[in-house]
Amino acid sequence: MKLYTNAAFLTCEEENNVYNAMVEHKGFIKWIGNEEELPSQYAKAKKIDLKGATVTPAFGDTHMHFGSLCVFKNTFFVTDACNFAEAAAEVKKYSDSHKKAKILMGYGTTAHTVEEKRLPVKADLDKWSDRPLIIIKYDGHAAVCNSAMMELLSDKVKADPGCDAENGWLYQNAYYDGVNEATAFIPTMDIIRGLAGGADYLASQGIGLVHTVEGVGFANDLDVDMIKLLTPALPQAFRVFFQTMDLKAVKKHGFTRVGGCFKLALDGCFGSEDAALLRPYTNDPENKGVLNYTQEQVNAFAIGANREGWQITMHAIGDAAVEQCITAYEAAYADKPWDDARHIMIHVCMASEEQLKRAAKIKLCIAAQSPFIYWREEPDEYLCSILGRERTDSLNALGTMHKLGIVVGDGSDGPCTLPKPLRGMHCSVNHPNPNERISRLQALRMITANPAYMSHEENLRGTLTAGKIADFVVLAENPLISPDIENIEIKALYLHGKEYKSRRTGVAALVLKAITNRIFLKKFI
Secondary structure: OEEEEEEEEEOOOOOOOEEEEEEEEOOEEEEEEOHHHOOHHHOOOEEEEEEEEEEEEOEEEEEEOHHHHHHHHOOEEOOOOOOHHHHHHHHHHHHHHOOOOOOEEEEEEOOOOOOOOOOOOHHHHHHHOOOOEEEEEOOOOEEEEOHHHHHHOOHHHHHOOOEEOOOOEEEHHHHHHHHHHHHOOOOHHHHHHHHHHHHHHHHHOOEEEEEEEEOOOOHHHHHHHHHHHHHHHOOOEEEEEEOOOOHHHHHHOOOOEEEEOHHHOOEOOOOOOOOOOOOOEOOEOOOOOOEOOOHHHHHHHHHHHHHHOOEEEEEEOOHHHHHHHHHHHHHHHHHOOOOOOOOEEEEOOOOOHHHHHHHHHOOOEEEEOHHHHHOOOOOHHHHHHHHOHHHHHOOOOHHHHHHOOOOEEEOOOOOOOOOOHHHHHHHHHOOOOHHHOOOHHHHHHHOOHHHHHHOOOOOOOOOOOOOOEOOEEEEOOOOOOOOOHHHOOEEEEEEOOEEOOOOOOOHHHHHHHHHHHHHHOOOOO
8 A cells, every 4th residue: 555645636527626645555546635634544554755746647548540650650750850851861761770671661741841842752752762662641641652662552552543653642542552551561570569669658658548549451450459469468558449330340350449540531631631621622612622431321330330339439620521420420329329328529620619519419529639739740821721711710629619518538649649648738728719728627637537538437547536546647747837738747657556667578478468467357458
């Protein structure tokens, strides 16, 4: 039994309380309050002085692609490159250290942060490497290939209207199918090795609960099964959504959560100007973006998954996609009412107040991405150029969502942005539109209490409350008052009452631990 003292313990309940002591025993919070009121039965607990730190519940991320994040954390990012020469240097650095890799696959190319002010094309990548090279665009909705990579792709991909063979770019279905084929060249053991490193990174950011969407087209859904098998060996609590519309596959693989992005994305994104809009793009009156499915297809998916009692999450960025998403959920609830489903919409970057009222009426949750508010890869001037000032100012309407009582959880969409919950909190309370700013407590609950609620775990985690799991973060400063939220030092993460220490685990040890945890701790997805 341990008594933690000399800290500000922020409970993150709806009516936040601040205490100076907390008792943990066998991984659970036994008592929390002020030390001068400590019950006598805890008087002999081992005392741990936190030296004036602030303690909050462990952070949650309500939307990421964990498997993809781990792949790219172990390959290369070109996000920080200031020009093509620096991007080429990153490619060469990885290529030189991975002589046996069948393809070179990286992430993060953008036109908005490089001196060239354009995206690279096949001719550029041919200069960067003569080995097969594919780089995913920063928004995760398109990719560019060099000539050697294009030669590896199937005729199906090359014949798809979304394939620009001359410039090496893959969009929409060509992108999804092309990435499926590219990932098949990545050795399974490399992916498994990356999982432990990815979990270490999340822990360094104070993250203890992860909502991840998985499934990017590996043969026989190998990637989904791998995540299902191995995440019980990782320190965080993972809640996995299978990215597919094939409900038979969901049942076959034993999942109870379904949906996400990739093949299941209802629309595209602003970066490729294919997010589905009700009014045309400002810079192109002929373009309203793309809806990837008909309303009938989305309704059928939502109705079928809802009938099974599964939790659903769907990607919708533009207001036309948001309309399609809400309509499908309304159809699912009309078919089978379910007051506590807590189905989710991901992103919801552009939505009218009327749409959000309908979402609130059927108790939808929203997995927002507040880091998108100040996203250097997609700056304000670019958004204004394609959407106009009025629509740009209304993006990511966190204030309206909270005003309507919608439960909003924050997420990174990693690897689109690296998971950094305190960065998200900073963006939420500093929204450029004052009407859409939220309070610090609301923003802190978006990364603590609300993620737990969104996975039906509010009785287990998400607040510092007696009886709940002792998952908590020790911070150098109080995020409710610090002038620099995003740069607060994360001093420690405790999971089930134990301080997390970074450690690299081999493949065999990871598999063994996963099997052991399933059998003896009954740790499941």
